[in-house]
Amino acid sequence: MARNTDKSYDLGASISRHLRVGGYLAALLILGGGTWSAVTEISGAVVAPATIVVETSTKTVQHRDGGIINQILVKNGDFVKAGDLVLRLDDTLTRSNLAVLTNQLDELYAQEARLTAEIQGRNEISFKKRAQSPLHRAHLMMIEETQRNMMEARQKNHLSKREQLQTQIVQFEKQIGGLIRQRDAKQTEVDLVNAELGGLESLRKKKLVTESRVMAFQRERSSLEGELGGIIAQIARSEEAISERRVMILQADEELRSNNLEQLQQTRAQISELEERRIAAQDELRRTEIRAPQNGKVFDLAVHTIGGVVMGGEVVMKIVPEEDQLIVEAKVQPVDVDQIGPDQEATIRLPAFDKRTTPELKARLKTISPDLVEDPRTGSTYYLAELAIPENELERLDGKSLIPGMPVEAFIKTEDRSVLSYLVKPMMDQIAHAMRET
Template identity: 40%
Template sequence: MTPNDAKKTSATSKLFSVRMPVLVGVMGLVLFFGGFGVWASTAPIAGAAVASGTLVVSGQNKVVQHLEGGIIKEILIEEGSRITLGAPVLVLDKTAAASNLDRLTERRDTLMALEAKLLAERDNLDEIRFPAQLTEKTASPSIVLLLEDERTDFSARLSRHKDEIGILEKKIRAFEEQIVGIKAQNEAVEEQMSLMADELHGLAGLMKDGLTTQERLLALKRARASLLGDKGENIASIATVRQDIAQTEQQIQHTRTSRQEEASKQLAQVRSALQDIQNQIKAARDILERTVVRSPIAGTVIKLGVHTIGEVVQSGQQLVEILPEGAELLIEARVSPEDIDVVSVGQEATIMFSALNQRTTPVAKATVDFVSADILVDESTRQPYYLTRLKLADIEDVGISILDLYPGMQVETFVTTEERTFLDYLVRPIRDSFAKAFREN
């Protein structure tokens, strides 16, 4: 090898050693940008319409309250408990409610006994017919004493009434005996008058024969006239006595009628009071039954408003909040008018709960269930939006407890839109800009 050949070989080696890294670098850049270009033009990237929203529950949670309030005696459930319809959740102290019901029941029994007594007086019975509702309670000393008191009072009142009637009836019998006496007197007078008539007839014959005097005849006639007067007075006396009998009979009827009318008047008042007390008993029994607070629905206890035995519950205070069984968790989101063209019913979405720990809380899935047909405007901010309702999938499958979620909780929704390539994201704005740039107004 000549010196020239050696120099050429050495120069060639040096050139190759310099070009080789450059070539490798160029090839690497070609492969990188080529691969990136292929990926950018072919690989799909899912888009999303982002909207803020709040968590709601279909049908809303059921809040259990108590109308009267009271003192907590037992707490039978805890947060997270699943309960059935009508299941007891709390027990309030029933001392006051039971005492009030007993007082009203005792008052009702008294009125019922009084009603039975007044019915007996109105119907002029000789004994009281108490209702079975009272006679069946003979094991109760208070009821036995009540019935005995009413019987005693009824017997005394009946005895006084009979005495009054008896006195009047005795007067009638006296009047009737008086009439009998007067009639006997009349019969005697009529007998005397009959004898005098015969005597006058005989004296008239003797006068013709001159065997008697005119004075004797006139004296006999005067005596007969006097008897006629006595008879007339007796007839008038009988009429007067009969009038007295009629008046006494009216007094008897009035006494009986007055007793019945007074009983009827009192009976109306007692029945009105009895109806009122029955309504009060119904209300008191309802209050007593509601000392056991029961669940109005089947579901899951979300929140307890009381936690301590002996705690005083105010009227209308929230005691328990229950998520209805089968109730769906929904999200109401406000979609911007700029994104409404890419949001429709049936689209899937990803949900992030803003109030929960983002590092430990997984995202949830949802489906668009409703999109408002027209634009709405927030009254406070005057910002336009479309109301969108999304239905959550089973959140417990992704490790989110339903007890961690509350109505009104803030969420972020990412509604999945159509897939586009990275190149399309880069080129479309430029293309749209050119399309607008070369158009005249």
């Protein structure tokens, strides 16, 4: 009986001793773990999907009006310099339109020079000297010769009118000269008849001549005075005719000048209108040659067929700027944006390359968008962060190249936090949320 009691006591003591040891170990473990979690800090990071882009963005090459493709002078991967010809559109219609406008302007400029010479009373036309090809020069010479002939014909026609009027004036002047002589002769006859009548009147008073003879002389005098009056009237009519012819000469000169001024005004108005149209046609012709906007590499070439149609505003190719720095654009979730700021360190992972041979690259956060950006395809929102990769980091790629559009992962380093804060924060957030709801 005593043995059984001793065995029972030893077992209870052993269990109690083991429980105490276990309690001590558990307390030590909890205390040690709590101390470790409170003291030990681990690095935090905001993980964001990202893309390699060009700092000043890729340049798109477009054509405002579109057209038919005549030549494709580049292919994907070609390096081009700013101003290099990359695509030529068909310019047949544009050149034809420009040629028509140029010919019309050539004629109008020649007409303007001719009208100016006529207004100024010059016999020679001063045509504008412009640079032109030999073929164009031959065309201009024909136009200029036509204007010279026209000026000569117009001058001859005008001079002919003047000469006709001058001839009529001379004829009237000669007629007046004859009439004056007739007038003088008639006046002499009238004077003689008057003298004879004076003598006859004295004789009639003495009854030496008859009354009938005196009356005959009086009739003759009246007839002579009538003829004299007719001659004087003819002289007046001739002088009036001369005045009319001189007025007609002045009117012809003024009419010619007025017509020339009116034609010159109309010609210059047409020149102004056609010059605007020619400038537009020249600009349209220049735009049939599509040139690179800057140095860079051609990619995403959208046209491949000669004779194909390019629509107005259509992007025909893109050019990655050659000297622009490549940066990383990361899409940061709104809940993480308060953890990041400019100049924070980051790590860039490149899933496109072999992880075993490609290192992670260090980067630094440059900017964060001031407001949310919405993805037009998915409707999701994010903050756009730009990260710069130093040149010495790019050299670690051992010849591999980063290409715009390449997907990467950005790990933006945040403040170091203790393990305990990671464990406690979710619980504290839940408690705070629950208290706000109550």
